[in-house]
Amino acid sequence: MSRATTESLTATGGGRVGDSPQRPDGNLKVRGEFAYSSDLWHEDMLWGATLRSPHPHARIRGLDVGPALAVPGVYAVLTHSDVPGENLYGLEHPDQPVLAGDVVRYQGEPVAIVAADHPETARRAAARVRVDYEVLEPVTDAETALRADAPVLHPTNPDGNLVRHVRIRHGDPAPAADVVVSGEYTVGMQDQAFLGPESGLAVPAEDGGVDLYVATQWLHADQRQVARALGLPAERVRLHLAGVGGAFGAREDLSMQVHACMLALRTGKPVKIVYGREESFFGHVHRHPAVLRYEHGATRDGDLVYVRAEMILDGGAYASTTAAVTGNAATLGAGPYRVPNVHVDCYGVYTNNPPCGAMRGFGAVQACFAYESQMDKLAAALGMSEVDVRVRNAVEQGSVMPTGQVVDSAAPVAELLALVRDRPMPPAPSAPYDLRELPGGVSNTTHGEGVVRGVGYGVGVKNVGFSEGFDDYSTARVRLEVVGGEPVASVHTAAAEVGQGLVTLKAQIARTELGVERVVILPPDTSVGSAGSSSASRQSYVTGGAVRAACEEVRAAVLARAGAGAGLAGGKVVSAGGDVLADLVEVLGGEPVERTVEWRHRPTEALDPSTGKGFAHVQYAFAAHRAVVDVDVELGLVRVVELACAQDVGRAMNPDAVLGQIQGGSAQGLGLAVMEEIQVVDGVVRNPSFTDYLIPTVLDMPTMPIDVLEYADPHAPYGLRGVGEPPTLSSTPAIVAAIRAATGRALTRAPVRPEHIVG
Amino acid sequence: MRVTIEVNGERRTADDVWPGESLLYVLRERLGLPGAKNACEQGECGSCTVYLDDTPVCACLVAAGQAEGRSVRTVEGLAGGDGLDPVQEAFVATGAVQCGFCTPGLIVAAHELVHRDPGATDAEIREALAGNLCRCTGYEKILDAVRLAAAKKAGERA
Numbered sequence: 081m082s083r084a085t086t087e088s089l090t091a092t093g094g095g096r097v098g099d100s101p102q103r104p105d106g107n108l109k110v111r112g113e114f115a116y117s118s119d120l121w122h123e124d125m126l127w128g129a130t131l132r133s134p135h136p137h138a139r140i141r142g143l144d145v146g147p148a149l150a151v152p153g154v155y156a157v158l159t160h161s162d163v164p165g166e167n168l169y170g171l172e173h174p175d176q177p178v179l180a181g182d183v184v185r186y187q188g189e190p191v192a193i194v195a196a197d198h199p200e201t202a203r204r205a206a207a208r209v210r211v212d213y214e215v216l217e218p219v220t221d222a223e224t225a226l227r228a229d230a231p232v233l234h235p236t237n238p239d240g241n242l243v244r245h246v247r248i249r250h251g252d253p254a255p256a257a258d259v260v261v262s263g264e265y266t267v268g269m270q271d272q273a274f275l276g277p278e279s280g281l282a283v284p285a286e287d288g289g290v291d292l293y294v295a296t297q298w299l300h301a302d303q304r305q306v307a308r309a310l311g312l313p314a315e316r317v318r319l320h321l322a323g324v325g326g327a328f329g330a331r332e333d334l335s336m337q338v339h340a341c342m343l344a345l346r347t348g349k350p351v352k353i354v355y356g357r358e359e360s361f362f363g364h365v366h367r368h369p370a371v372l373r374y375e376h377g378a379t380r381d382g383d384l385v386y387v388r389a390e391m392i393l394d395g396g397a398y399a400s401t402t403a404a405v406t407g408n409a410a411t412l413g414a415g416p417y418r419v420p421n422v423h424v425d426c427y428g429v430y431t432n433n434p435p436c437g438a439m440r441g442f443g444a445v446q447a448c449f450a451y452e453s454q455m456d457k458l459a460a461a462l463g464m465s466e467v468d469v470r471v472r473n474a475v476e477q478g479s480v481m482p483t484g485q486v487v488d489s490a491a492p493v494a495e496l497l498a499l500v501r502d503r504p505m506p507p508a509p510s511a512p513y514d515l516r517e518l519p520g521g522v523s524n525t526t527h528g529e530g531v532v533r534g535v536g537y538g539v540g541v542k543n544v545g546f547s548e549g550f551d552d553y554s555t556a557r558v559r560l561e562v563v564g565g566e567p568v569a570s571v572h573t574a575a576a577e578v579g580q581g582l583v584t585l586k587a588q589i590a591r592t593e594l595g596v597e598r599v600v601i602l603p604p605d606t607s608v609g610s611a612g613s614s615s616a617s618r619q620s621y622v623t624g625g626a627v628r629a630a631c632e633e634v635r636a637a638v639l640a641r642a643g644a645g646a647g648l649a650g651g652k653v654v655s656a657g658g659d660v661l662a663d664l665v666e667v668l669g670g671e672p673v674e675r676t677v678e679w680r681h682r683p684t685e686a687l688d689p690s691t692g693k694g695f696a697h698v699q700y701a702f703a704a705h706r707a708v709v710d711v712d713v714e715l716g717l718v719r720v721v722e723l724a725c726a727q728d729v730g731r732a733m734n735p736d737a738v739l740g741q742i743q744g745g746s747a748q749g750l751g752l753a754v755m756e757e758i759q760v761v762d763g764v765v766r767n768p769s770f771t772d773y774l775i776p777t778v779l780d781m782p783t784m785p786i787d788v789l790e791y792a793d794p795h796a797p798y799g800l801r802g803v804g805e806p807p808t809l810s811s812t813p814a815i816v817a818a819i820r821a822a823t824g825r826a827l828t829r830a831p832v833r834p835e836h837i838v839g
Numbered sequence: 840m841r842v843t844i845e846v847n848g849e850r851r852t853a854d855d856v857w858p859g860e861s862l863l864y865v866l867r868e869r870l871g872l873p874g875a876k877n878a879c880e881q882g883e884c885g886s887c888t889v890y891l892d893d894t895p896v897c898a899c900l901v902a903a904g905q906a907e908g909r910s911v912r913t914v915e916g917l918a919g920g921d922g923l924d925p926v927q928e929a930f931v932a933t934g935a936v937q938c939g940f941c942t943p944g945l946i947v948a949a950h951e952l953v954h955r956d957p958g959a960t961d962a963e964i965r966e967a968l969a970g971n972l973c974r975c976t977g978y979e980k981i982l983d984a985v986r987l988a989a990a991k992k993a994g995e996r997a
Contacts, residue, residue, distance in 0.1 A: 102931050109939030110927035110946060112874020112914035119873035200859060275878040275886055275940040275974055325878070325940030326974050357879040516962045579938025579975050736934040736980075743977035744937065770883035770972065778978040779969045 091587035100736035116323035117295035129202035133184035136763025165311030185397035188362025218432035246410035248692035251421030257377025268757035276325015282344035289316025300610035329438030361768035365437030372450035386421035400437030408443030422482035452813035490791030500706035536817025540809030543697035544802030555609030556626035561672030575611035593631035595648035617802025626679035703806035705814035716834025730801030749811025847916025863898035885971030888944035914943035937975035957992035
């Protein structure tokens with residue numbers, strides 16, 4: 081490997097649990113020396129390119145790779161018949177071809193792959209593959225797809241175009257209420273828009289296997305699927321985590337992994353594939369667009385009596401994680417509120433739209449936009465303040481969720497709402513106006529005329545970790561040894577560092593538990609057991625728990641060897657009272673202590689299929705937002721002035737990283753509120769670029785004051801609560817509510833467009 | 840074609856460059872300098888920002904041939920030796936780096952700003968960085984980093 085991809089990181093700057101040490105990969109990243117998956121390079125390397133279907137639905141009548149093979153510089157052109165193993169993969173349900181065979185089900189589906197000596201040669205050759213398509217009518221509406229007369233997109237699926245239907249039946253099926261509000265809400269298709277495109281390098285190995293260096297969220301899930309597609313035993317498909325340029329759910333499914341390996345094994349040469357931005361929009365799943373119909377009933381005093389909801393999530397052409405997303409939307413669909421009677425039907429559906437799966441918030445985002453919009457509507461109908469109606473109904477520890485699950489740790493929802501409500505308001509713009517502080521900015525569209533301020537609130541609930549009985553675990557290998565006369569801890573996991581700072585946290589845990597300063601973080605790969613996915617806000621909890629457990633075993637072994645002592649601190653074996661009993665270097669001598677631990681959180685349960693009852697989620701997490709916006713009501717332009725957030729994190733393991741997660745999550749929620757949507761017309765994506773798919777810039781983002789609460793969860797390592805996703809839920813409804821307050825418009829759709837405000 | 844560029848103070852030559860290649864491609868794939876990043880390759884995200892004759896540009900929008908005979912400074916060339924430039928230091932110290940893919944471009948853009956105007960107000964910092972997308976941080980800690988680096992620069996000049 082001419083450009084190293086598997087370097088260990090040494091963390092020496094200190095920092096225990098609760099501190100905010102600098103990232104051990106920080107210097108490499110600011111110097112431009114951190115090796116992302118797209119930076120990899122190998123002697124004699126080829127470049128791969130992918131030919132994708134231009135049609136959302138078509139039958140493939142014939143394929144001719146001849147013209148592509150004839151291009152000088154081309155080494156291989158492969159199609160479905162070249163897939164060595166099973167030509168189907170999928171995270172939960174293998175229904176997606178590695179390369180399309182007889183039919184394509186979405187625009188952008190891979191049909192052929194090419195390896196060549198230059199990326200442009202590979203792209204041009206791929207464009208010369210002749211594909212004879214018989215274009216079919218696409219199924220582009222999720223509700224139409226559920227009709228009995230709709231074409232069935234996956235004939236082997238026993239439920240037609242239905243991926244999953246989740247029912248929640250809680251309390252009285254026919255409750256009566258004094259005040260009833262109802263609404264239909266729509267959420268557009270959001271893209272994760274990580275900055276580092278899908279990429280990786282496959283290197284053929286002498287044993288007939290392959291080493292794949294790739295940016296992913298879950299090495300072992302990739303390994304399982306890639307091995308199956310290659311027809312190889314898993315041990316001959318070795319995955320190594322290359323630098324990951326953001327993830328947010330988009331790297332949970334495979335993209336170029338199998339393709340690069342197929343080309344490398346066929347040509348006998350290393351093959352690198354790097355998607356461009358346009359291809360990236362077709363290369364990963366998106367957030368499910370949703371239609372959500374809600375009815376809330378309450379007493380005249382404002383106590384919720386019931387929630388009825390029907391949600392339809394468009395899963396697109398392949399299942400990906402649609403089943404789990406459907407489960408989340410349903411089980412969290414009444415929000416962080418005490419509701420005695422709940423009736424939810426949530427449907428995940430196949431269509432010919434782009435496949436949808438994991439994105440930060442994972443089903444809870446769509447539901448939160450709808451139930452929070454409903455809570456505002458209810459407040460208006462009751463003549464109450466929108467915070468008061470939420471606080472009055474807020475869950476707390478001991479509350480029962482619609483699944484029957486009791487909330488068994490802190491749930492300070494009312495306190496979070498009070499914190500954001502009680503913050504001082506930002507000043508309104510006043511003459512003489514600075515254009516940069518007005519909607520429209522330096523476009524010079526207003527000097528204050530037509531600008532109206534609005535304030536809105538949102539609060540949400542997200543599950544942490546994998547739910548519904550999934551065997552959710554992580555593996556950590558910890559080694560303590562003397563290096564250069566100093567005790568050094570090494571931590572090896574397969575957990576993907578995607579930017580969140582797990583590399584920092586693993587070192588903090590090792591320092592805390594083992595009393596050493598110097599910690600080596602080994603590069604994640606499949607030579608150690610699975611860590612599960614870097615998703616569901618779970619890695620601090622689960623891999624953090626595994627690292628702590630492995631450290632505890634190492635510590636116990638060291639203390640046994642020392643024959644005395646209660647702990648390790650400052651490189652010494654110490655008594656319970658902190659007296660130094662022995663030097664760790666002397667106890668270790670030349671014999672390292674190493675332990676590998678597989679660690680699980682307490683088990684969850686599957687949902688009862690007819691009632692949705694069950695202990696489905698290991699932990700709930702809550703965040704609240706207050707948004708302040710200025711809206712040019714004549715032009716429909718919005719400026720978010722301030723976005724305050726309060727969140728309970730159980731224990732702030734790394735307070736700076738916690739703030740970074742809350743700010744980043746809030747920003748993605750702002751994007752969904754006012755600008756981000758993949759526009760799909762007749763199954764065709766109209767805006768696959770950063771010119772046309774807009775994500776927030778520094779000019780779009782307001783200041784984000786944050787309150788962090790730390791109510792320990794006694795079930796979780798260090799009492800921590802997952803942090804990454806909750807702020808993405810509540811920021812969107814808070815901003816849309818603020819725009820409603822400024823404009824008086826109903827605004828039932830996210831993102832809000834100018835025409836919704838002025839139309 | 841052959842392209843000769845002064846990169847980070849060193850004269851570098853790349854042979855067999857296809858005329859359609861960008862400066863970004865030549866830096867990353869032919870000269871072994873992958874610091875400038877390839878997030879959109881159409882001038883929207885700023886992750887490939889480098890100095891071209893002292894002006895920050897998106898290297899993806901510069902044809903390699905346009906850089907012939909000119910001087911380029913990349914994120915790899917901002918600090919001497921193994922050290923960090925104060926802007927790089929500030930990004931690490933403030934927690935402005937998460938995934939870090941936007942970081943090299945932001946650092947070059949911020950470097951240009953703090954040298955040009957170390958007294959920049961928040962509104963001016965936001966304008967100067969408006970061409971650099973970040974998806975992880977929400978920009979708050981990036982603003983902290985630039986304020987910190989600017990204050991240090993202003994202190995040096997005082």
